[in-house]
Amino acid sequence: MKIGIVGLPGSGKTTVFNALTGSAAELSAYGASSRDPNLAVVKVPDPRLDTLSAMYKPKKTTPAQIQYVDVAGALSARENKGGTLDDLLRLLRPVDALLHVVRNFERAGEAPTPQKDFEALESELILSDLIIVEKRLERLEQDRKKGRKSDPSEPGLLEKARDILNRGEALRAFPDVASSPVLRGYAFLSAKPCIVLLNSGDDTDMGATSLELPSGVPLLELKGRLEMELAELPPEEAEVFRKDLGLPEPATFQLIRTSHSLLGLISFFTVGPDEVKAWNIRRDTRAQKAAGTIHSDIERGFIRAEVVAYDDLMALKSYTAAQKAGKVRLEGKEYPVKDGDIINFRFNV
Ligand SMILES: Nc1nc2c(ncn2[C@@H]2O[C@H](COP(=O)(O)OP(=O)(O)OP(=O)(O)O)[C@@H](O)[C@H]2O)c(=O)[nH]1
Ligand SMILES: [Mg+2]
Structure with a gap:
């Protein structure tokens, strides 16, 4: 799972x-965009995993993970020399979702203009998709004249996409277009789920800025520089600062959790004396398929899933007690795994 960080x-x-x-990637001087993308993997903070780990005292505790990629902010400069924009778009095509960072701090005496900035980048995403759609429609028209066949549903879907984009709207609000398997290969940027992140200055009043966003696009706010500086401190010191500032946890945790659920991801857990582990799956994944995230052998040899809901386990305080209370269920391969399920797969190899 990969999230692309975009913004002016x-x-x-x-x-x-x-x-x-917690990386130390080099910041760019004002006006000089950094070129190389930065890549890092983060753990999805999950208090349930910590509780399970305290209960089982395993040798190893493994959280779910998400990958973030940070690209240069050249999207606004369409006339960029040297094909930077194309490079950038190529880097962004494969990501599963976008984190759109909007400046909400004063820079070189320049007051923030978050609404305008959001719209500027959103338009760039829409425009870059529109270019692809129009090229493809032209191509299909040429093919049709030459008598070449293509997927009969493609032109209609592309025309629908073109109308949406021409109205200045992003494709993500139109699931029949955004999630169509026929169009998936184009990896439209405006079709990707998106979170907008207000990057506020150290002295900004949190919550004072509101933005008008398209429906379904969540808005979060973070004091980016402050959080970066806290992330650089040794954990104990950062903890002290946070307490002083009245922050219960790193503000980035909320952001990571929101990106996790924005991707339609849920977690199930496996537990035992060796390892307690959180696994990422898409919502509504069936038990047999979920087993495959652990190992293809377990998917192939799937017999049954022994499942207990996290809340049931906590209420009854032990696996044995949950079993006695009939809360440990045996589920078949079609069972849709729920967020927080603790699963023991029975399988044959
Ligand atoms: N006051 C304040 N300054 C910030 C904040 N975030 C970034 N800056 C400053 O803005 C400048 C650019 O920050 P970067 O994080 O490099 O911005 P970027 O979007 O990655 O820039 P490009 O990669 O060039 O597009 C740096 O001088 C930062 O110190 C913030 O939250 N508050
Ligand atoms: Mg940068």
């Missing part, structure tokens, strides 16, 4: 990336 140049993408991932 100097909006603080790399700062947010560092805050999220």
Whole structure:
């Protein structure tokens, strides 16, 4: 699972990336965008995993993970020399979702203009999709004249996409287009799920800025530079600062959790004396398929899933007690795994 960090140049993408991932990627001087993408993997913070780990005292505890990629902020400069924009778009095509960073701090005496900045980048995403759609429609028309066959549903879907984009709307609000298998190969940027992140200055009043966003696009706020600086401190010191500031946990945790659920991801757990582990799956994944995230042998040899809901286990305090109370269920391969299920797969190899 991969999330691409996008935003206008100097909006603080790399700062947010560092805050999220604890990396020390180089920030760019104002006006000079960094070129190389930064990549890092973060753990999805989950208090349930910590509780299970305290209960089982395993040798190893493994959280679910998400990958973040931070690219240069060149999307606004369409006339960019040297094909930077194309490079950038190529880097973004394979990501599963976008984290759109919007500047909400004063820069070189320039007051923030978050609504305008959001719209500027959103338009770039829409425009880059529109270019692809129009090229493809032209191509299909040529093919049709030459008598070449293509998927009969493609032109209609593309025309629908073109109308949406021409109205200045993103494809993500139209699931029949955004999730169509016929169009998946184009990896439209405006079709990807998106979170908008207000990157606020150290002195900004949190919650004071509101944005008008398309429906289904969540808004979060983070003091990017402050969080980055906290992430650089030794954990004990950061903890002290946070207490002083009245912050219960790193603000980035909420952001990571929101990106996790935005991707339609849920977690199930496996437990035991060796390892307690959280696994990422898409919502509504069936038990046999979920087994495959652990190992293809377990998927192939799937017999039954022994399942207990996290809340049931906590209420009854032990696996044995949950069993006695009939809360440990045997589920078949078609069982849709729920967030927080603790699963022991029975299988044959
Ligand atoms: N006050 C304040 N300054 C910030 C914040 N985030 C970033 N900056 C400053 O803005 C400048 C650019 O930050 P970067 O994180 O490199 O921005 P970027 O979006 O990655 O920039 P490009 O990669 O060039 O597009 C740096 O000087 C940062 O210190 C913030 O939350 N508050
Ligand atoms: Mg950067």
